[in-house]
Amino acid sequence: LNSAEEYWAQKPGIQYSQRLNLMKNTTYSSDVGNSTGSMPDAKDYDSAKISNSDTFNANNYYHTGYFQSLNWDDWTCKFAQIAGDCVDLNTENPAVAEHIVDVYSDYINMGVDGFRVDTVRHIPRLALNLMYNDQLYAAAKASGNNNFLMFGEICTRYTQIWYRGHAEESTPYYTWKESNNKWADLWSYGTSAEDINNNMNVVFDHYLAEDDPTDQPTSDNAFLNGITYHTPDRSMASGMEGIDFQMHRMFGNASSAYNFAKSTDQYYNDATYNVMYVDSHDYAPEQPDEKSRFAGGTQTWAENLDLMFTFRGIPCVYYGSEVEFQKGAVIDVGPNAPLSTTGRAYYGDYLEGNVTATDFSEYTASGTVAETLASPLSVHLSKLNAIRRAIPALQKGQYTASESYVTGGDMSYIRRYTSAEDGIDSLALVTVSSGATFKNIPNGRYVDAVTGDVQNVTNGTLTVSDIGKANMRVYVCCANGFTGIDGQIGGTSSFLK
Known part of the structure; x- marks a missing residue:
């Protein structure tokens, strides 16, 4: 307790009392689903109350706590369900890991060549490194896919590289393997309550030992040596690449996004694998309004795309951006408005018609889709794609x-x-x-x-x-x-x- 108290006392601006309360007792009860005196029971929703007494959790396949602070940013999200109808898998249970790897290996065998992994920050990096990342890449290699890509939504709604002062909550942190083999030695691969209890406690200890932002590795994988390309050292890459949330939040101004990235890229194992986007089904940049689809103007959109398609990383374009679809519309209002009025509205009307492609970026079109493809940003995107495709330095440099x-x-x-x-x-x-x-x-x-x-x-x-x-x-x-x-x-x- 004293070491935990000293540790959290050095973190100003966080919910100290709640974090400390969670850290006081890292001994889980025999059923593992709830920590004695630490994690609260699941929040009681009208639909159901998920608790460890439910028979479906007899094998400890689920976490049954709720966020300690009832928000998305507390680190208890790694051990808690998001809502009463969104049960959280116990990702420290080797039986859960084996099942997930088996299921997603089937998708890889069907020809899926990459995964965008949701809510990665809700899973401890230690568990991902020991039981998921390498196993999925091995499955891809076994299927004949040596170019498999897995990248995660490591959501950090913050304009600093270390999320609210924590390395373990931050986007670049997940791109690294463990540097100390002792964590693998402490991990249990059995599926008894005691084994899973051990793993969750190891995660606690790992968090305390590895969370210091001043003690994180750096890399030159994204940077030229002078003006000379050098073979990147990917030996410590976890295989979980990240959506570049800091650039995303700053894309209200491309210059801000660029200048922040080039000053912090060393903290990623290899920032050339970062996935860049302006807006998504959840968020837009911090400016002008992160809760609404980007409405910064066509010229600003074009400038953002110029940077995305020529700078390091992998560009990602949310559907409809090429016509500024639903610009300014609130992205997600849940059940509080018709879907058609939100940033997630149906887009298919814009694709009605016919397209005949003869080569990359070469096509003829008719109907509404022809108008979509003729919009200024659509034409801009087509040309950017052609430029990127023609120049290997823009793809992999x-x-x-x-x-x-x-x-x-x-x-x-x-x-x-x-x-x-x-x-x-x-x-x-x-x-x-x-x-x-x-x-x-x-x-x-x-x-x-x-x-x-x-x-x-x-x-x-x-x-x-x-x-x-x-x-x-x-x-x-x-x-x-x-x-x-x-x-x-x-x-x-x-x-x-």
């Missing part, structure tokens, strides 16, 4: 924004990807919404993927004049191993000029 190589631009950076095995050396100079000067770059012929402009660099310097908001330049050094940027890809987009 590391980056630098060091002043030794880039000056004068607010969102300006160099991306590079090199693969001797595939014969690729792809170098791209990117600037979004402003001019920039790129220095100490290889001499040679550079082609702008947006306009087709050609610059022959002889003194290691290439300067881009001011281009205005939502425009961009992507000058590619035509080395080898890729084609498709010798002409004007940017083409007819009203923003890419």
Whole structure:
């Protein structure tokens, strides 16, 4: 108790008394479903009261507590149900883990090539690392899929990298394996109440030992070494990549999102795997209003997309964003309004008609879907996709924004990807919404993927004049191993000029 008290006393601004109360007793009762004197019983809803006396929990398959503080941000969410009709699986029970891995392995065998995992922060990283992540990747490999991707909604509605002062609650934390083997040695793989009791107690101890934000690993996997690509060290990657919630919350202003990311990317095992989005079925950026679908304007949308499709990470576009569908509408009001008035409204009307695709981004269309595809942001997206597809550095490259190589631009950076095995050396100079000067770059012929402009660099310097908001330049050094940027890809987009 004294060590726990000292630990939590150093965390200002948190619900100290409630957290301390939970930490006082980490010995679970024999039925495991509820901690004696710590976790409250399930909240009593009209529909049902979930408690450990229910026969369906005889094997300890579920957590039966409710949030200690009745909110989403208390760490008790790892051991509690969200609502009376949303029972929480006991993810520290090896029987539960085995069943989940078996079920989702079946989906992998059916051809599913990746999982977006919901509410990851409600599961202890220790349990994921010991019983889920590696097992699912092994199932993918066994099915012949060596490119399986799993990324999580590690929801951190906060504009700091360490969520409310806690490493264990933070997005980058989940991208790492355990650095100390003692946790695996302490884990029980039996399914008795005593085994599961042990695992939940180990999780408590792990939290106390590993939560310090000042004692977290860092990585250079996302960053160029000078201007040279280096093979990333993924040996400590957990396999659970993360939705980039900090960028997401700041995408009311692309510059803020970019500058925050480049200053904190070292805390992820490999930020090139981060999934970036502007809005989703839950939230929009913090500005102008996180509870409503993004309404920052078409030009701001285009600028955000420019960054998403050329910066490190994996772009993700919520349905309808290409026509600013339901912009400004409250995303989720539960049963309090017709679905058609919310940010989750039915979108299918916009897709009525016919599309015949002849190649990537090449198609003919008729009906309403033709109008959808002709909208300014749809055209913009199509061109961004074509540019990203043509340039390996934008897909898989590391980056630098060091002043030794880039000056004068607010969102300006160099991306590079090199693969001797595939014969690729792809170098791209990117600037979004402003001019920039790129220095100490290889001499040679550079082609702008947006306009087709050609610059022959002889003194290691290439300067881009001011281009205005939502425009961009992507000058590619035509080395080898890729084609498709010798002409004007940017083409007819009203923003890419």
